[in-house]
Amino acid sequence: MSVLLIAEHNNKEVKPFTLNAITAASQIDQNLHVLLIGSKADDVAKSLSEVPLVKKVLHIDHEIYENYIAENYTAAILKHADKYSHIICSANTFGKNLMPRVAALLDISQVSDIIKVISPDTFLRPIYAGNAFATVKSNDEKKCVTIRPTSFEAAETTGGSAEIEKIDAADQNENTKFINREEIKSDRPELGTARIVISGGRGLQSGENFKLITDVADKLNAAIGASRAAVDAGYITNEHQVGQTGKVVVPDLYIAVGISGAIQHLAGMKESKVIVAINKDGEAPIFSVADYGLEADLFEALPQFLEELNKLNTIQK
Amino acid sequence: MKILVAVKRVIDYNVQIRVKEDGSGVVTDNVKMSTNPPDDNAIEEAVKIKESGKATEIIAVTVGEEKAQETVRKALAVGADRGIHVKVDGIIEPLAVSKILKKIVEKENPDLVFMGKQAIDDDCNQTGQMLAAHLNWPQATFASKIEVNDKSLQVTREVDEGLETIEVNTPAIVTCDLRLNEPRYASLPNIMKAKKKPIEQINASDLGVDTNPRIEHIKIEEPPKRKAGIKVASVEELVQKLKNEAKVI
Numbered sequence: 001m002s003v004l005l006i007a008e009h010n011n012k013e014v015k016p017f018t019l020n021a022i023t024a025a026s027q028i029d030q031n032l033h034v035l036l037i038g039s040k041a042d043d044v045a046k047s048l049s050e051v052p053l054v055k056k057v058l059h060i061d062h063e064i065y066e067n068y069i070a071e072n073y074t075a076a077i078l079k080h081a082d083k084y085s086h087i088i089c090s091a092n093t094f095g096k097n098l099m100p101r102v103a104a105l106l107d108i109s110q111v112s113d114i115i116k117v118i119s120p121d122t123f124l125r126p127i128y129a130g131n132a133f134a135t136v137k138s139n140d141e142k143k144c145v146t147i148r149p150t151s152f153e154a155a156e157t158t159g160g161s162a163e164i165e166k167i168d169a170a171d172q173n174e175n176t177k178f179i180n181r182e183e184i185k186s187d188r189p190e191l192g193t194a195r196i197v198i199s200g201g202r203g204l205q206s207g208e209n210f211k212l213i214t215d216v217a218d219k220l221n222a223a224i225g226a227s228r229a230a231v232d233a234g235y236i237t238n239e240h241q242v243g244q245t246g247k248v249v250v251p252d253l254y255i256a257v258g259i260s261g262a263i264q265h266l267a268g269m270k271e272s273k274v275i276v277a278i279n280k281d282g283e284a285p286i287f288s289v290a291d292y293g294l295e296a297d298l299f300e301a302l303p304q305f306l307e308e309l310n311k312l313n314t315i316q317k
Numbered sequence: 318m319k320i321l322v323a324v325k326r327v328i329d330y331n332v333q334i335r336v337k338e339d340g341s342g343v344v345t346d347n348v349k350m351s352t353n354p355p356d357d358n359a360i361e362e363a364v365k366i367k368e369s370g371k372a373t374e375i376i377a378v379t380v381g382e383e384k385a386q387e388t389v390r391k392a393l394a395v396g397a398d399r400g401i402h403v404k405v406d407g408i409i410e411p412l413a414v415s416k417i418l419k420k421i422v423e424k425e426n427p428d429l430v431f432m433g434k435q436a437i438d439d440d441c442n443q444t445g446q447m448l449a450a451h452l453n454w455p456q457a458t459f460a461s462k463i464e465v466n467d468k469s470l471q472v473t474r475e476v477d478e479g480l481e482t483i484e485v486n487t488p489a490i491v492t493c494d495l496r497l498n499e500p501r502y503a504s505l506p507n508i509m510k511a512k513k514k515p516i517e518q519i520n521a522s523d524l525g526v527d528t529n530p531r532i533e534h535i536k537i538e539e540p541p542k543r544k545a546g547i548k549v550a551s552v553e554e555l556v557q558k559l560k561n562e563a564k565v566i
Contacts, residue, residue: 184479
């Protein structure tokens with residue numbers, strides 16, 4: 001038995017969630033190989049080879065993989081998937097897009113978004129926006145599994161020296177073309193991996209008012225999240241959305257401001273270690289998951305919050 | 318141009334689900350059911366494309382038990398022309414659904430297949446990509462904007478980093494995000510008219526697709542409950558608690 005993990009990267013660096021997926025994959029089987037499909041991504045191959053849990057890096061280097069296209073990745077994976085018992089990747093937009101295409105062509109019923117490895121064929125996964133946990137056993141001979149990254153620690157990145165083997169590319173799919181990607185650059189920590197997240201909802205009332213959130217985020221070195229309502233209303237861009245159809249976050253501290261707490265939002269944040277809710281509606285469902293609830297008008301509470309933070313001698317970063 | 322839209326009947330998104338005590342699943346008796354929300358966006362987009370003159374026919378298809386037909390009827394009420402209901406009882410996995418949809422695509426020859434990016438019950442996020450794989454068609458997942466050209470689509474996708482745009486040649490599969498559009502409500506006259514639109518019924522077993530589950534559900538349980546929190550009286554108290562009690566700042 002051995003496990004093939006598909007790496008997500010940008011040809012320069014490994015994306016952080018791949019490290020969480022490596023931890024999960026190693027719990028399924030220690031004989032873990034990582035498949036790197038890229039263009040001029042030798043630095044990525046090297047850094048993957050230094051991850052102690054990785055036993056071997058398979059590197060496909062070809063210009064058709066400069067941008068990630070699921071159709072091209074799938075062909076490459078299928079070419080080398082034969083000898084593996086499990087094919088694994090992270091359950092973010094990368095893996096969600098990719099894995100079902102691979103699974104279908106291998107005639108495998110995929111197990112999506114697992115939060116725990118119980119045994120090599122049995123996993124725990126949330127369903128109904130995390131309102132139920134299902135223990136599922138895959139009866140397919142080979143398994144395709146995606147990993148909820150926030151449910152597993154990131155793997156150590158130094159100390160390993162796995163062999164890097166160059167392997168062949170597959171044919172290019174001509175029917176899908178990458179046009180562009182609008183990446184919003186930010187100096188803030190990434191939402192998925194930040195220690196503190198502060199999120200705003202419909203209560204903010206406008207995009208300009210999100211400045212109250214960013215001011216606190218700057219002070220706490222926090223990532224900024226949002227409810228679907230705030231994104232739909234155009235207050236903030238989509239990559240900030242936390243929830244069932246957005247991102248799942250598990251920070252040490254999650255501060256929900258002006259968010260009522262719909263089931264779909266709670267699905268993305270209720271595993272956070274400490275939850276703070278600031279809302280003027282004392283009956284808002286967000287208070288049912290909050291460790292500390294403050295019933296207050298956010299337009300008064302947020303400036304005060306910043307002021308109180310400024311009074312502290314030290315703030316953990 | 319012909320558009321096939323796949324819709325799924327799920328527990329309504331506003332319902333707080335309850336787990337059965339015997340661990341066999343969630344309670345569905347007397348629970349409000351609706352169309353999976355992003356499937357409504359898929360129907361809406363197809364109707365808009367038809368209204369713009371770029372599509373000639375919209376077929377709504379669902380796979381599921383007898384009552385799943387309601388979702389097809391709703392699609393007909395907002396603008397689909399005819400429906401197909403593939404009948405199958407019990408749990409059916411995305412892999413089997415995608416094989417059934419492949420048979421329907423081969424029969425109907427649509428240029429585009431739309432569906433929601435994920436069903437809010439099993440949260441699998443698989444069917445569209447699997448159908449694309451079976452057909453060897455391009456896939457544009459998590460679409461928040463679709464531009465229809467002559468023989469291709471330009472699709473903006475919501476990805477972790479922000480927005481990505483790809484071009485796919487038709488025929489193609491698109492899975493729709495909730496921000497693609499604002500689904501319309503069916504008017505009463507259109508609901509009445511929809512009752513006269515045809516829905517073809519097909520038994521899954523007649524399509525020659527193996528629908529037996531490959532994944533065993535060993536146990537469905539409630540997630541661990543959070544311990545009850547407290548309300549604080551002031552911002553000052555909140556900051557003190559975070560600093561000295563929770564020790565997170």
